[in-house]
Amino acid sequence: MSVQTILEKRRSVRHFDSNYTISPVILTSLIESASKSPNGNNIQATRYLIIDDPDLRSTLLPIAYNQQQVIDASALIVMLGDYQAFEADNIIRIHEEGFQSGYFDESLRDYLANAAIQYYANKSDEELKLELTRDVSLASMSFILLANEAGFETITMSGYDSAQLKASLNISDRYLDVMLIAVGKGIKNGHQTVRHPVHKIMYRNIITSLG
Ligand SMILES: Cc1cc2nc3c(=O)[nH]c(=O)nc-3n(C[C@H](O)[C@H](O)[C@H](O)COP(=O)(O)O)c2cc1C
Numbered sequence: 001m002s003v004q005t006i007l008e009k010r011r012s013v014r015h016f017d018s019n020y021t022i023s024p025v026i027l028t029s030l031i032e033s034a035s036k037s038p039n040g041n042n043i044q045a046t047r048y049l050i051i052d053d054p055d056l057r058s059t060l061l062p063i064a065y066n067q068q069q070v071i072d073a074s075a076l077i078v079m080l081g082d083y084q085a086f087e088a089d090n091i092i093r094i095h096e097e098g099f100q101s102g103y104f105d106e107s108l109r110d111y112l113a114n115a116a117i118q119y120y121a122n123k124s125d126e127e128l129k130l131e132l133t134r135d136v137s138l139a140s141m142s143f144i145l146l147a148n149e150a151g152f153e154t155i156t157m158s159g160y161d162s163a164q165l166k167a168s169l170n171i172s173d174r175y176l177d178v179m180l181i182a183v184g185k186g187i188k189n190g191h192q193t194v195r196h197p198v199h200k201i202m203y204r205n206i207i208t209s210l211g
Contacts, residue, residue: 006148011190013153018072020185022152027075027183030150034143039135041116042094045085046139047175049078059168064160064180074152074184078169079140081132081176086120129176136178143181153186 001009031048039045051057057071064070084090095113098104104112120128144154157180166177 001149003145006145010148012155013186013190014069014155015186015188016069016072016184017187020074022074022184026150030143030146033146034139037139037142039138040131041119043085043091043116044094045082045132046136047080047082049080051076051078060165063164063168064157067157067159069155069182073182077181079136079178079181081136081178083128083174083176086128088117091116132176133178140179140181147183152183154181154183156181
């Protein structure tokens with residue numbers, strides 16, 4: 001299926017076959033491919049926390065306002081951003097790996113690593129949060145496209161209490177929780193949704209505040 005076809009056909013699905021298991025090999029492969037998504041300075045901050053323990057899923061149900069897909073989907077993934085990815089150690093290690101792999105020479109390694117370190121050095125907490133949100137969101141969309149291509153259905157969720165979710169899963173402040181993704185075999189189609197006509201969302205050179 002082409003990306004365009006997936007985008008035309010995909011719906012958010014809220015009813016899943018609770019007996020269906022996605023093989024860990026397939027799930028790993030989807031995540032591995034999603035990790036190829038573009039990300040700022042290639043600092044690779046996205047983390048995928050798979051929740052497959054039934055007791056944890058039950059704990060999360062009320063935290064996610066009783067959205068049944070939390071329990072019924074084959075996999076529930078907490079999409080996280082890792083604040084430690086901004087640290088110089090991580091940035092230097094990744095660029096060294098690129099150099100060792102022969103992808104660029106020493107001078108480009110040093111230029112890219114230093115540029116990345118400088119880029120994050122003076123950012124506020126809010127700006128760093130935005131950086132993580134960008135990277136994790138792009139990886140999330142890739143995962144959704146890949147999962148749909150593989151014949152699964154998905155739903156993205158921000159409908160949960162962030163503080164309670166982090167407490168119940170022992171997620172420290174090192175991580176930003178960006179969203180949940182439930183993935184599995186749908187048993188009921190998601191309802192159809194409308195989109196603005198393209199002329200209402202596309203501007204050229206200047207965006208107006210009317211309309
Ligand atoms: C960031 C984000 C958070 C969402 N959170 C929820 C959610 O908590 N519960 C839910 O039922 N749908 C949730 N949705 C799904 C949206 O309601 C859905 O994508 C939108 O209505 C368009 O429908 P479609 O995905 O079927 O095209 C979320 C979507 C996004 C992108």
